Amino acid sequence: MWLLAIGIVFALLGVAGIVAAPAMVEAQRKQGMVPVASDEIDDDDRIAVTKGVGIVFATVGVVLVVYALV
Structure with missing residues (x-):
């Protein structure tokens, strides 16, 4: 049961x-929370990485849900 709940949350x-990746990166930029080497990293790269982390979280969540249901 706990595994199912954790999977759904993930x-x-x-x-x-x-x-929400573009909005998160924009909010970070407005608040001055940019990386130290911001000349080398543009916003498109930061959005891609944020979306990538979201994909990993969603994948782990789906795997946990499937595992919990089987």
Whole structure:
């Protein structure tokens, strides 16, 4: 039961991260939370990495849900 709940949370967080990645990067930029070497890293790269982390979270969540249901 706990594994199912954790999987659902991971999947939801992953999907939210994928959808909200551009807004998160923009909010970080507005608040001055940019990386130290910001000349080398542009916003498109940061959005891609944020979406990538969201995909990993969503994948782990789906795997946990499937494992819990089997």
